[in-house]
Amino acid sequence: MKWIITIWTVLLLASSAVIVSGQTLPWTSIIHLGDSLRTNPKPLMVFIHTDWCKYCKMQENITFEDPKVIDLLTENFYCLKINAEDQRPLTFMGRNYESGSAGDFHSLARMLGMEHGKLLFPTTVFYFPVTQAFKRFQGLQRAEDLKAFIQEFEVGIP
Amino acid sequence: MNLIKYTIFLFSLIITLTNLPAEAQQKGVLTGKVVDESGAPLEFVNVGIRKISLGGITDESGSFIVQNVPLGTHLLTASLIGFEPQQTRVEITRNKLSPTYNFILSESAASLGEVVVTGTMKEVSKLDSPVPVEVYSAKFFRANPTPSIFESLQNVNGVRPQINCNVCNTGDIHINGLEGPYTMVLIDGMPIVSGLSTVYGLTGIPQALIERIEIVKGPASTLYGSEAVGGLINIITKKPASAPLVSADVFSTDWGDVNTDLGLRYKLTEKTQGLLGVNYFNYQNPLDKNGDGFTDVTLQNRISIFNKLNFDRKSGKNFSIAGRYVYEDRWGGEMDWTSEYRGGDEIYAESIYTNRWEMFGVYQLPVDELINFQFSTNGHSQNSVYGDSPFIADQYIGFGQMTWNKPLEHHDLLFGMAYRYTFYDDNTPATTAANSMNEPSVTHLPGAFLQDEITFNDTHKLLLGMRYDYNSLHGGILSPRINYKWTSDNKNNVVRMSVGNGYRVANVFTEDHAALTGAREVVFDGELDPETSWNANLNVVKKIYTASQVFISLDGSAFYTYFNNAILPDYETDPNKIIYGNLDGYAVSKGASLNVEMSWVNGLNIIAGGTLMDVSVTENDVTYRQLLTERFSGVWSIGYTIPSIGLTVDYTGNLYGPMRLPLLGALDDRAGYSPWYSLQNLQLSKRLTSKWEMYGGVKNLLDFTPAANSIARAFDPFDRNVVFGGDGQVVPTPENPTALTFDPSYVYAPNQGRRAFLGVRFTID
Numbered sequence: 001m002k003w004i005i006t007i008w009t010v011l012l013l014a015s016s017a018v019i020v021s022g023q024t025l026p027w028t029s030i031i032h033l034g035d036s037l038r039t040n041p042k043p044l045m046v047f048i049h050t051d052w053c054k055y056c057k058m059q060e061n062i063t064f065e066d067p068k069v070i071d072l073l074t075e076n077f078y079c080l081k082i083n084a085e086d087q088r089p090l091t092f093m094g095r096n097y098e099s100g101s102a103g104d105f106h107s108l109a110r111m112l113g114m115e116h117g118k119l120l121f122p123t124t125v126f127y128f129p130v131t132q133a134f135k136r137f138q139g140l141q142r143a144e145d146l147k148a149f150i151q152e153f154e155v156g157i158p
Numbered sequence: 159m160n161l162i163k164y165t166i167f168l169f170s171l172i173i174t175l176t177n178l179p180a181e182a183q184q185k186g187v188l189t190g191k192v193v194d195e196s197g198a199p200l201e202f203v204n205v206g207i208r209k210i211s212l213g214g215i216t217d218e219s220g221s222f223i224v225q226n227v228p229l230g231t232h233l234l235t236a237s238l239i240g241f242e243p244q245q246t247r248v249e250i251t252r253n254k255l256s257p258t259y260n261f262i263l264s265e266s267a268a269s270l271g272e273v274v275v276t277g278t279m280k281e282v283s284k285l286d287s288p289v290p291v292e293v294y295s296a297k298f299f300r301a302n303p304t305p306s307i308f309e310s311l312q313n314v315n316g317v318r319p320q321i322n323c324n325v326c327n328t329g330d331i332h333i334n335g336l337e338g339p340y341t342m343v344l345i346d347g348m349p350i351v352s353g354l355s356t357v358y359g360l361t362g363i364p365q366a367l368i369e370r371i372e373i374v375k376g377p378a379s380t381l382y383g384s385e386a387v388g389g390l391i392n393i394i395t396k397k398p399a400s401a402p403l404v405s406a407d408v409f410s411t412d413w414g415d416v417n418t419d420l421g422l423r424y425k426l427t428e429k430t431q432g433l434l435g436v437n438y439f440n441y442q443n444p445l446d447k448n449g450d451g452f453t454d455v456t457l458q459n460r461i462s463i464f465n466k467l468n469f470d471r472k473s474g475k476n477f478s479i480a481g482r483y484v485y486e487d488r489w490g491g492e493m494d495w496t497s498e499y500r501g502g503d504e505i506y507a508e509s510i511y512t513n514r515w516e517m518f519g520v521y522q523l524p525v526d527e528l529i530n531f532q533f534s535t536n537g538h539s540q541n542s543v544y545g546d547s548p549f550i551a552d553q554y555i556g557f558g559q560m561t562w563n564k565p566l567e568h569h570d571l572l573f574g575m576a577y578r579y580t581f582y583d584d585n586t587p588a589t590t591a592a593n594s595m596n597e598p599s600v601t602h603l604p605g606a607f608l609q610d611e612i613t614f615n616d617t618h619k620l621l622l623g624m625r626y627d628y629n630s631l632h633g634g635i636l637s638p639r640i641n642y643k644w645t646s647d648n649k650n651n652v653v654r655m656s657v658g659n660g661y662r663v664a665n666v667f668t669e670d671h672a673a674l675t676g677a678r679e680v681v682f683d684g685e686l687d688p689e690t691s692w693n694a695n696l697n698v699v700k701k702i703y704t705a706s707q708v709f710i711s712l713d714g715s716a717f718y719t720y721f722n723n724a725i726l727p728d729y730e731t732d733p734n735k736i737i738y739g740n741l742d743g744y745a746v747s748k749g750a751s752l753n754v755e756m757s758w759v760n761g762l763n764i765i766a767g768g769t770l771m772d773v774s775v776t777e778n779d780v781t782y783r784q785l786l787t788e789r790f791s792g793v794w795s796i797g798y799t800i801p802s803i804g805l806t807v808d809y810t811g812n813l814y815g816p817m818r819l820p821l822l823g824a825l826d827d828r829a830g831y832s833p834w835y836s837l838q839n840l841q842l843s844k845r846l847t848s849k850w851e852m853y854g855g856v857k858n859l860l861d862f863t864p865a866a867n868s869i870a871r872a873f874d875p876f877d878r879n880v881v882f883g884g885d886g887q888v889v890p891t892p893e894n895p896t897a898l899t900f901d902p903s904y905v906y907a908p909n910q911g912r913r914a915f916l917g918v919r920f921t922i923d
Contacts, residue, residue, distance in 0.1 A: 037202065038218075051649050054701075054709060054757060061703035062759055094201035094218060095240075111240040111266075130215055132204040132237045142759050 025064045028078040034094050036078055043128035043153065045077040048113040050084050053121035055140040066143035072150045077126075084109035084121065093129060113138075126153055186250030188224040190259040192216050192236050200263060203238040207248075236261040288611065288621040288643040290654050290697040290715065292373045296365070301795050301808035302839050303409060303853065303917060305417035305439050307371070307393065308360040312812055312837070315767025315793045316375060316751050320786060324869050324902035324909070325490040326508040326544070327456035331360070333375050333389035334717060335747050335773040335787045339662065340388030340691075342378070346395055346480070348518045348534040349382065349557060349578070362462035362484035362514075364435030366405050366421030369396045375751075376695045376717060377660025380623040380639040383576060383605055387660035387691045388719070388747075395480070398423055398431035398468050402921045409917025411857070413455065413910065415441035426467065435464040446493050447911065448866040451873060452902075454909040456490035456508075475522035476530070486512040492875065501543040506875030506900075510542035528563040545875060551584035570611040578603040601663065602630040619643040627661075632688045635661050654697040662689045683739030686725055693719040713753040721745040724775070732886050734899065743777035745784070761801070766794040783818050786906065788832075790815035804845040808855075811838035817906050822870055825890055825897045832906040835862050854916035861912040868909075870901040 028036060033044075047064075049056035063069060073079050082090070084105040090097050097108035105119055113123035113136065120138040126149070127134050135153070137145075192203045199220025206213015206224060209232070216222045224234070229250050237243035241263040248259055292314070299310040308329055311317050318332045330338020342349060343360065374390040382390065405421040422434040439460045444453045466480035489495070491507025499505040518534035538553045561574040583598035605627035612620045621641040628634050639658035645651070695717050702710040724745045728737040749771025756764045769791050773784040792813040799806040816831040838860055843853035874880070877899050881889045888897040 034201075041215075054711065054755075057650075057701060057703065058709045058757065058759060062707050062709075127239060129202040129239075130204065131213075132239065134239060140759065 023067060023070055025070050025079055026074055027081050030080060030082070030090055030092060033078060033080060033092070037093065037129060041128075041130045043077050043126060043133070044080055045073055046080045046082060046112055046125040046127065048082050048084055048109050048119075048121065048123040048125065050121050056122040059122050059124070059140050063141055063143050063146060066147075069143050069146050069150075072147060076150070082106065082109050082112070084113070084119065112136075126150075128153075184229055184252060184255070185225075186227040186229065186255040186257070188222075188227055188234065188248060188250075188257060188259060190222055190261065191220045192222065192238075192261040192263060193220055194241070195262060195264050200238055200241075203236050203241075203261070203263070205234065205236045205261070207232045207234055209233065234259060236263060238263060240266055242266055288619050288641040288654060289374060289378075289656065290376075290695070292375070293370055294373070295370045296368045298795075299365075299371075300843075301797055302810040302841065302857075303407075303915070305409075305415065306361040307363050307365065307368070310365075311360075311371075311391070313793060313795060313810060314373060315753050316769040316791070317373065318788070318791060318814070321905050321908060322903065323508070324905045325452060325456070326488065326510060327490060329360075331391065332787070333373070333391075334719075334749060334751070334769065335771045335784065336388030336719070339385070340660075342382055342386040342390050344382070344390065344392045345482075345516075346518070346520075347392060348532060349385070350516055350518060350534055350536060361439075361458075362437060362460055362486065363393060363482075364419055364421070364437035364462055364464050366407060366419040366437075367395045367401065367433060367435035367464055367466070369394045375715070376656065376719070377637075377639075377658045377691055377693045379637040379660040380607060380625045380658060381574075381609065383578070383625065383627055384603065384629075384661060384663045384688075387662045387689065395435075395464070395466060396421075396433060398433055398466075401433050402923050404920070404922040406920040407917065409853070409915055411913045411915040413441070413445060413913055414443035415439070415458075429470040431468045431470070433464075433466040433468075437462040437464075444493055448863060448868075448909065450866055450869055451492055452869055453490045453493060456488050458486065458488040460484070460486040460488070471524075473524050475524060477519075477521050479517070479519035481518075482514075482516045484512065484514040486510070488512075501546060501548055503546040503876050506545050508542070508544045510540060513539045528565075530561045530563075532559045532561070533557065548585060551582070553583075554581040555579065568613050570613070572609040572611075573607070575606045576604070578605075600630075602628075603663070604628055617645055617647070619645075623658075629663050629688065632663060635688060635690075637661055650701040652697075652699040654695075654699075656693075656695045656697075658693055658695075660691040660693065681735050681737045683737055686738065687723045687740050689724055689740075690722045691719050692722075693717065707759050709755075709757045711753075711755040713755075714750065715752075716750045717748065719747040721747075734882070734886055741775065741777060743775070745773070745775045747771065747773040762796075762798045764794070764796050766792070768792040785820050786817050788815040788817045806843045808841040808843070809838070810841075811836060814907075819904055819906060820901075821904070822898050822901055823888065825895070826870075827896045828867055828870070828904060829865065832864070835907055836860055837862060837907070849920055849922060851919040851921075852917070853919070854914070856912060856914055858908075858910060858912050862907065863909055863911045864905065864907045868902075868904050870898040870904060872900070875900045 047059070049060070086106050087099050089099055090106065090108050092108050097106065097111065099106050110119060112125050113119050115136060115138055122140065124137045124141050124146070125135070133153070135149070190205070192200045192205065194200055199216070199218070201216055201218050201220065203216040203220070203222070204213060205216060205222040207227065210228070212224055212227060214222055214224055227250050229252065231247060231249050233245050234248045235243055235245045244261050244263055246259055246261070248257060250257065294314060299313060302313055304310045308319050308331070311319050311331055316334050319329050320332050320338070321327055321329045331341050332338065333341050344350065345363070372392040372394065376389060378386040378390045401421060401423045403423050407419040408416065410416045416439070418438045420436040424432045424434065426432050437460070439458060441455065441458050444457060445455065446452065447454055462482065462484040464480065464482045466478060469477040471477055489507050489509040492505050495505045495507040497509070499507065500509050514536065516534065516536040519532070521531045523529040523531065534557045536555050540549070540551045542549045556579040557576070559574060559576040561572060564571040580601040580603070581598060583596070605625060607623065607625035609621065609623040612622070614620070619642070623639045625637045626634065637659040639656065641654065641656040644653045695715060697713070697715045700712045704710065721744055724741040725738055728739070731737055749769060751767065751769040753765070753767040770789065772789060773787045774781050775784055794811055796809045797806060813834070813836045815834055819828070819830060819832055821828060821830055837858055839855065839857045840859060841853055841855035843851060845851045871877070871880070871894070879893050880899050881891050881894070883889045888894070888899055890897040
């Protein structure tokens with residue numbers, strides 16, 4: 001009997017642990033972004049990454065797991081994830097963007113993420129289509145950085 | 159959150175709109191449409207009058223309405239991310255209250271990105287490639303700045319720059335214990351550094367223009383042909399789009415050497431972008447700290463100029479041409495040597511003048527298919543003396559290659575044809591015919607290859623390749639390869655397996671300058687066959703994200719390489735000769751390496767690696783350990799930036815296990831094995847402004863130097879007091895009890911002890 005209780009306890013603990021860390025960022029599918037924006041215009045947070053980039057993974061698995069960051073982003077933003085090496089053409093805000101030809105990055109990632117002719121991974125973009133308010137951060141963003149910025153993000157008419 | 163501000167604005171807008179008729183104030187309405195250059199409507203374009211905060215966004219048909227515009231002239235702006243914003247002057251008058259304005263927006267210019275080239279010859283990202291490619295950015299090497307790529311490579315696990323000569327400091331790159339000639343060195347994917355220039359070739363590449371260095375450990379002959387037996391080093395230069403406008407990097411150590419790297423991006427014409435890189439290295443301060451009468455470090459005066467042009471073509475296809483010129487004057491020897499003694503037998507020195515030029519380029523054919531033509535050509539002339547023996551050599555290499563890439567749904571085909579021409583001439587028996595007339599060696603090497611990368615799904619990938627070369631001296635050579643890659647669903651785990659074949663058409667003489675250290679004569683034991691190698695490699699990559707905000711990446715490899723026909727220098731049979739022959743037996747290099755990388759979100763980064771290996775030679779059933787090959791090597795790099803003061807601390811180092819050393823016969827009393835040794839460096843760098851950065855530190859913190867008696871009989875470099883017996887062997891005498899001859903090839907570590915360095919970087923983007 002004792003061992004059954006032990007196993008139950010372990011299982012319970014394990015599952016509760018999963019639940020605790022279970023809250024994740026609700027990523028908006030790029031396919032539905034246009035409709036969402038039309039019905040309810042909200043600013044976007046676009047996360048540009050690649051499969052092989054270490055700091056992208058760190059931002060995804062560390063920064064975007066921070067409960068406060070999740071709260072802030074979920075409440076006020078559409079969160080979009082773009083793989084710069086996506087081989088499919090993507091439609092972003094009603095416009096088609098081609099995947100990069102051999103050896104190049106996706107044209108949408110380049111359009112949003114390039115700064116001084118350089119694309120760096122990860123790049124985090126805040127963008128409000130209604131006002132064209134736009135802010136780009138290249139490199140790893142820590143939870144504190146994002147929290148501070150989100151609370152300040154200016155979405156008023158420029 | 160300023161959403162509130164926006165909501166208030168909307169509300170006030172609605173209120174004013176509904177109140178309009180009541181107020182009966184004269185206001186206008188602006189309407190219009192926004193399209194792109196092709197005429198397609200643009201949605202989500204912000205159209206408004208910024209000064210008075212009026213505006214709206216376009217709908218799906220590209221139409222906009224700006225209501226409630228006061229009378230007068232205004233500046234109407236249409237802006238959308240990815241497009242150049244446009245402004246137009248609009249006028250609302252009593253007669254024209256609702257004018258229409260249309261916009262045509264043009265896309266903002268975007269430039270190209272950067273990805274990996276090496277592993278499969280096509281550009282793919284590292285994770286995608288079935289071939290394990292290690293990528294090191296220029297920034298990685300900045301943790302321990304050096305005047306040449308040759309020295310920089312010491313920071314890479316499993317790679318050791320080996321100095322072969324205590325006097326002239328020539329070197330080669332050992333990858334996993336395999337010697338320099340087994341490593342193919344490419345610039346932008348072109349086989350440029352080969353033959354003669356492997357010895358001094360890696361010293362004159364301007365570092366300002368290096369984007370990254372890619373390393374493949376294991377053979378890659380299937381794609382790259384001869385020489386890619388043990389591994390591949392591909393130096394990728396910057397694209398004009400990613401290079402700074404101006405960059406300068408100057409650094410010096412307390413030995414008095416100065417290294418200068420300059421980089422410049424310029425526009426030759428509207429459609430032609432250029433990149434210029436200049437490297438100048440000067441060291442003219444003879445020092446003899448170990449007291450053997452010889453310079454500790456070779457004196458060098460070197461200039462290298464690199465220029466690359468990129469042409470923008472209407473078709474958007476690739477076309478670039480690059481050229482490099484290197485001149486170097488180096489000498490090492492007895493402290494009182496001057497150039498008057500060059501080639502004489504009074505005062506010993508090794509003096510080498512090198513003149514080298516290169517041209518290479520890529521042209522993508524203006525057809526729908528992806529067809530690339532690549533070419534390279536180079537000339538190398540070396541005028542050198544080793545004591546009183548001159549070595550004068552000329553080499554010309556021409557290379558052309560056509561590749562056709564055909565991506566299909568699950569297959570990605572690459573077909574290629576290549577041709578390499580090599581002309582080589584020198585003043586030694588290597589290019590002398592039986593009738594003792596000079597007979598330069600000319601080699602034709604046509605080849606064809608086919609590769610198919612099969613993607614079954616996101617998890618499984620298979621790469622099959624086959625190459626056939628016909629060498630005008632050795633005949634046909636077939637080299638197949640197979641690579642397999644498994645990726646876990648979350649992409650955090652990758653397993654790669656590969657089996658491949660490499661071959662090398664040896665021109666040993668040009669590659670092993672230990673042969674030319676003056677004291678030994680080079681002898682060939684019959685006709686040499688091409689060396690062939692078979693290699694199996696297992697690579698496992700695992701990525702872990704811990705709850706305590708640490709990223710850990712583990713990258714482990716196990717390798718096994720079997721050599722046939724290995725051409726090995728025999729230093730031991732006769733101390734006055736180096737006898738080259740095809741090994742009657744085989745050589746095996748096997749081992750395992752592990753790389754660990756840990757990153758914290760606060761910017762602390764630790765990279766540590768270790769390689770365990772066993773390189774052995776089996777001849778007539780007797781197995782012995784290869785000379786100058788360590789069983790263990792470790793490397794680390796720890797970096798941390800203190801953001802508040804913009805100061806970066808880098809601590810880098812190496813640890814090497816004992817190597818078997820080339821002794822001169824049984825009586826030689828020098829140590830048969832090198833000790834464990836470690837080279838450690840500390841650097842502080844501080845960003846002063848966005849343009850200026852200063853760095854400085856200490857190299858070789860532990861002040862390790864090899865034994866002072868590394869040069870045998872340094873006091874008698876011309877062997878005047880050495881007595882030889884009838885069989886060519888040295889006879890021990892009271893003056894020479896250990897039966898040595900002058901020999902600088904007993905070398906396992908650089909001769910420079912602890913030293914300080916200071917440098918400055920200037921960049922304009």
